[in-house]
Amino acid sequence: MTVSGMLAKTTVDGVEVLMLQADDATEIEPSKDPYVYPDMDFGV
Amino acid sequence: MNERPNYSLIARHLTRAVVLAGIGLYIARLSAIGSLSLYISPRMTPYTKYAAVGLCLIAATLVYRSLKAWDGERSSGCGDACGHAPAGSWLRQLRAGVLFALPLALFFLTPDTTIGSAMAAQKGMKLSGVNVAPPNQATPEPPASDAELDRLFPHDSLTKPYADYGKTLYAEPEIEIADRRYLETLTTLSFFRTRSRDGALRYRASSIGTIRSEKVNSCSAGSRFSAARPTRSRTASSSNRRMRRSMRTISG
Structure with missing residues (x-):
């Protein structure tokens, strides 16, 4: 699904972590490749 | 024989x-x-x-x-x-x-x-966001200069690429977390949010507010949005236009 929302910060077990506050979620077609891969050049 | x-x-x-x-x-x-x-x-x-x-x-x-x-x-x-x-x-x-x-x-x-919430829970990972404290909300003022950006994105020789990328994200009207640079984007967001007391990516409240998560890696902790990549026709402009709206974000 595609999710949109706000970046937030919260605490889980005393550890500050990022949290995505979802405002909208849309079901989409599943990907054939479920993984993502690092891009150490940051797309340059 | x-x-x-x-x-x-x-x-x-x-x-x-x-x-x-x-x-x-x-x-x-x-x-x-x-x-x-x-x-x-x-x-x-x-x-x-x-x-x-x-x-x-x-x-x-x-x-x-x-x-x-x-x-x-x-x-x-x-x-x-x-x-x-x-x-x-x-x-x-x-x-x-x-x-x-x-x-x-x-x-x-x-x-x-791929790993699901139930399996992750057995391994001690929380993917559902249950029992988390409510987030803090604030709208800090956006920085005005490069010097201010440098202050907000402190870095050394090893983290300079992330700081530079964070500055790029900061200037974006919204952050799109797509397949490309997915890991780098999340790393940058997490890195500067936890490194800086003021939070490096949360001041530009009206600009950074919208996030689009097209896919969550099965190995990442955010699998509550267990998502998959949309077809090419849905990844780009039409989705962006739909997602663009002014939002407020976070604070520390």
């Missing part, structure tokens, strides 16, 4: 053939149902398929040899020099067989799927 078939040799050939053919057929099955990428990188897919074909050919050869051993070719006439006696004790052969048969059994007995 017919000799008695070497049952030990035949059994050894057939066992190896079953294991090799099983692995090869399992790879073929994964490829047929499109789940091969759950296990290996897409770049390695062709080589894995070639390997599967090779395994099946070797298995066929072993079956052929076992049939020959069963049906007549029991002595090559060259004595021990041409013999194919198993190397090592039976315990060693058993260990070698289990070493291949066990993962093969796991292949067929376990489902082909």
Whole structure:
């Protein structure tokens, strides 16, 4: 699904972590490749 | 003169053939149902398929040899020099067989799927956001200059690429977390949010507010949004236009 929302910060077990506050979620077609891969050049 | 078939040799050939053919057929099955990428990188897919074909050919050869051993070719006439006696004790052969048969059994007995919330929970990971404290909300003022950006994105030689990328994200009207640079984007967001007391990516409240998460890696902790990549036609402009709206974000 595609999710949109706000970046937030919260605490889980005393550890500050990022949290995505979802405002909208849309079901989409599943990907054939479920993984993502690092891009150490940051797309340059 | 017919000799008695070497049952030990035949059994050894057939066992190896079953294991090799099983692995090869399992790879073929994964490829047929499109789940091969759950296990290996897409770049390695062709080589894995070639390997599967090779395994099946070797298995066929072993079956052929076992049939020959069963049906007549029991002595090559060259004595021990041409013999194919198993190397090592039976315990060693058993260990070698289990070493291949066990993962093969796991292949067929376990489902082909990415890690889910239930499995992650068993490993101590919380993906559902349950029992989390409510987030803080604020709208800090956006910085005005490069000097201010440098202050907000402190870095050293190792983290400079992330700081530079963070500045790029900061200038964006919204952050799109797509397949491309997915890991780098999340790393940058997390890195500067936790490194800086003021939070480096949360001041531009009206600009950074919207996030689009197209896909969540099964290895990442955010799998509550267990998402998949949309088709190309839905990834770009139409989705962006739909998502663009002014939002407020976060604070520390």
